[in-house]
Each structure stands twice: as C-alpha cells, then as structure tokens.
Amino acid sequence: MxxxxxxxxxxxxxxxxxxxxxxxxxxxxxxxxxxxxxxxxxxxxxxxxxxxxxxxxxxxxxxxxLGAQAAEAAGSGDWAETDGIPDTGDLEADLKTVLRATVDELNDPRYEAPARALAAEGVGNPAFAKEFVATLLLPSLELYVRRLRAAQDAGQVRADVDPYIARDLFVSPLAQRWLQGTGPLDHAFAERLVEYALYGIAPRRP
The missing domain is CATH 1.10.10.60 (Homeodomain-like)
Known part of the structure; x- marks a missing residue:
C-alpha cells in the first residue's frame, strides 16, 4: 500500500x-x-x-x-471556542470570568512569545496587521459586543451605549498593560477594570 x-x-x-x-x-x-x-x-x-x-x-x-488544541484538551472550556462569553445573568461576574481567563493566557509562556511576535509584525506590516486582526482579534472581540447587547436587552446596560465602544473599555486597557508592562497583569487588575468600566470613576451618588 x-x-x-x-x-x-x-x-x-x-x-x-x-x-x-x-x-x-x-x-x-x-x-x-x-x-x-x-x-x-x-x-x-x-x-x-x-x-x-x-x-x-x-x-x-x-x-x-495552539489555541484550538488547548481548548480541545480542556474539553472546549475556552470561552472563545464555545458559544461566547458566559451569560449567567450577572454581567459583572461574566466579564470578570472572561478577563481573568484572558490574563492567564497572556501570562502563559506558551502564548506570550508568539502573541508578542505577531503583534510586533503587525506594527510594521499593514497587510499582515489586517489579516491578524481579522483572524485572531475580531472573532473574540465580537463576543464582547454580543454579550453587551444581551445585557442591553436585559436592561443591565443603557440602551444608548455603543457596545463597540463599551467593549474597548474592557479589552484595550488589558492589551495596553500587557504590551507596555506598565503594571501587574493579574486577576485583581482584571476585576478592577471591569468595575471601573461598568460603574465609572466619578463619586457614586448617595
């Protein structure tokens, strides 16, 4: 044969x-x-x-x-490989779950070196950057938009909020800290980020 x-x-x-x-x-x-x-x-x-x-x-x-193999080994536990961000009815808890998992992945040596290399290549190579964003970033980012729209439908987020701008309030600071190393990238940071994005930083009214 x-x-x-x-x-x-x-x-x-x-x-x-x-x-x-x-x-x-x-x-x-x-x-x-x-x-x-x-x-x-x-x-x-x-x-x-x-x-x-x-x-x-x-x-x-x-x-x-690598991501697909890891998700398969974990029994498809990776939120980005399933139906999307969890929807337990508690938006804050769901976003914290996802951002904690994202922090763990960004800190994992298996992912960190290739992820940084791909990000760096995208800076100097616009054609590759477009493919990189379309292939790796947008599918996961769209899951935030879907989850935020579901929260709007449930009355947990104001109807006039643009879900794309709201999405960036969660993911952009995380990416910036990872790329620039301006502070610890840990679960505490991820959780505080969700709280600031959801509730703002102005004094709360009594």
Missing amino acids: PPDSNRRSEKSRRAIYAAALTLVAEVGYPKTTIEAIAARAGVGKQTIYRWWSSKAEVLMEAFVD
Whole structure:
C-alpha cells in the first residue's frame, strides 16, 4: 500500500507549527527564519513555502492551532471556542470570568512569545496587521459586543451605549498593560477594570 500523503502532510504541518512556536520562544522573532523552522521541523524549506509565504503566516497559523488544541484538551472550556462569553445573568461576574481567563493566557509562556511576535509584525506590516486582526482579534472581540447587547436587552446596560465602544473599555486597557508592562497583569487588575468600566470613576451618588 502506498504511503498516505495526507497523513504525511499533517505530520509535517504539525512539526512546522511546533518548530515555529519553539524558535520564537528560544531565539525571538527576528532570528526565527523559514530556514530555521524547516531545519527544526525536519522538512525542506520548499515544503514550508508550498503552504505559506512568510514566517509570519506560519506563526499565525501555529498560534491559532495552539489555541484550538488547548481548548480541545480542556474539553472546549475556552470561552472563545464555545458559544461566547458566559451569560449567567450577572454581567459583572461574566466579564470578570472572561478577563481573568484572558490574563492567564497572556501570562502563559506558551502564548506570550508568539502573541508578542505577531503583534510586533503587525506594527510594521499593514497587510499582515489586517489579516491578524481579522483572524485572531475580531472573532473574540465580537463576543464582547454580543454579550453587551444581551445585557442591553436585559436592561443591565443603557440602551444608548455603543457596545463597540463599551467593549474597548474592557479589552484595550488589558492589551495596553500587557504590551507596555506598565503594571501587574493579574486577576485583581482584571476585576478592577471591569468595575471601573461598568460603574465609572466619578463619586457614586448617595
């Protein structure tokens, strides 16, 4: 029986994913090359170029696969891989649950190095940035909008609130602290962020 080419291709693809993620963590994104990925994966570089046009594309696909594999191993417990942000009827509790999970992922070494590399690539590569946002960011961000609209329907958020602007009140400060390291990125920060976004910072009226 001839070898199964689909199985062989899948094995090579997974080896390439692993090589790209490992190299970025070990030597950094600038020193990670297609040649180095190919050598680490035990494939020819033409195999990589047959599927991807750049190391950024390899890394992005590897990163997406990493998240999918982690969610599958956890029994699809990742909120972004299921039906969306939990809706228990308690908006504050649901948002805190999600932001705590996001903090854990951003602090996980498996995710941090490739995520920072992809973010950096997007700064200097507008075409890649557009793909990065569409593939990795917008699907998760849209889940916030859906959850906030459900809260509006339930009377928990004012009807005149733009859910897209409200979404950014939660996720943008988290991303900024992660990128710039301006303070601790922990559960306490995530929970306070939800409270400030939901209730504001002005003195509460008696």
